[in-house]
Amino acid sequence: MGECRNMEDMQKYTSTITRNHFRIVFFIILLHGIGVLLPWNMFITIAPNYYVEYWFTINGTKTSYAKSFMSALGITAQIPNFLVSVINLIGSLMIRIAGPLAVNCMNIVVILALVIFQDPSVDAMQWFYIVSLTIVMIMNASNGLYQNSVFGLTADFPATYTNALVVGNNICGTFTSVLSIVSTVGKFRRRLLIVSKMTHHDFYKFYTEKGRRSRLAQNATRPSLAQFLEAFKNCWPQLLSVFMVFFVTLSVFPTVLAGTVPNEKGEPWNGELYAGFTTFLNFNLMAAVGSTAANFIQPGPKTLLVPVLARLLFIPYFMLCNYNIDDRVMPVIFQNEWFFIIGNALMALSSGYFSSLGMMYAPRLVFSGCS
Structure with missing residues (x-):
């Protein structure tokens, strides 16, 4: 009898939360989707003009660095993104989200410093090429960990919420593309505060608790x-x-x-x-x-x-x-x-x-x- 009452309470609780609050959590997850790929989309959007044309092209003639940069960019971006997925299996969720955000903030500082204080020159091309690709590797490793962690966060949610991350990813790309067309300066956004806000929301608590109870019922560790x-x-x-x-x-x-x-x-x-x-x-x-x-x-x-x-x-x-x-x-x-x-x-x-x-x-x- 008590179990039936608990089920009725849960159904009532679900209906209330879904009706009143689900859009807030949906849009918070959507913002995470935007935040996951914001640094990377900013980087690849400016890469053809800033790196290939501005840095590695001399008097209209493309150097070997210019010809190989975009290909190297793709390789150095995807390999660490794939390998770092293994790390997603260990550590607390908040550390796996806050850590990549801190790393990305440091990456942004380095990128801005290079843009402001370093002008293109033949002597600087080699080290600038290496440093730029190293930044890409670090950026995509942290983004991969961040993205996998947030996807894991929504595993207990309805399918629409998982998809909100993907929609956010693509909205981010659209935003940076428009920004690149109308401006040459982009500003990165902070997302950690939004993580903390979402974890205190009733809708979030309900679905994470529902997932936890399901795993306990199946003796899942x-x-x-x-x-x-x-x-x-x-x-x-x-x-x-x-x-x-x-x-x-x-x-x-x-x-x-x-x-x-x-x-x-x-x-x-x-x-x-x-x-x-x-x-x-x-x-x-x-x-x-x-x-x-x-x-x-x-x-x-x-x-x-x-x-x-x-x-x-x-x-x-x-x-x-x-x-x-x-x-x-x-x-x-x-x-x-x-x-x-x-x-x-x-x-x-x-x-x-x-x-x-x-x-x-x-x-x-x-x-x-x-x-």
Whole structure:
């Protein structure tokens, strides 16, 4: 009898909290999604103009540093992001969130100091190249830890809240793209206070407590290797889908897309704004649309992998556009800029949509004690 009463109280509590407060927590999680990728999006948005053109190009001639910087940027960004995921298994949640924020603050100080006090010169190119890529490695390692921790934080929440992080990621990219177009100065935001605020909210307390009780009922402690394997067995298609979505996206963005130029220079394309509009703003805006659409259109997890694998065709497609036009060996098949612009929009739309679906489906396909 007492158990039934507790269930009734919990249902009443859930209804009250959801009706009165869920939007506050949703938007706080959305802000975390923005905060996760804000430093990285700021960096890659200015990279073609500031690093490649301003720092590593001399009198219109690209140096070896200019030619290799964007490719090196992609490698040094993703490897530490992947490796640091292992650290997400240990340590308290607040330390895993506050620590990366502190590291990013120090990174920002170093970047601003270099921008203000160091002018481009031939003698400084080598060490500036190395220091810049080192900053990228540290930044993405801390961002990876921060992102994984916040995703773990929302594992007990409804799928819409998990997707709020992805939507926030893409809104962040749109914001930085617009900022890059209208201004050359960006300001980073502090997010730690918002973490503390969210943890005191009734809606947050309810779902974290619900998840904790579920794990206690199943005698779930820190996940063992067997539990990881069991969870992987239940949701591996969704995990593979998320991996393949980002594999395709990061294979071409930003390195290949930022290196694609209009077929004919001059009107109607402004060289300084072409990448900002057609690459960064186009990609981030459509990715935000795609991830938002995942809240409303959910065909189910069984066939998700099929369209995700079809996205592999985007890699050769963009290689056959006007990429690396000065040094390429392959012929250019899609010369008109609109092939690139529309292709980028479709790639970004599908990236946001399918990555959101995979992340929303995966935690719901394992036992609640393992989510």
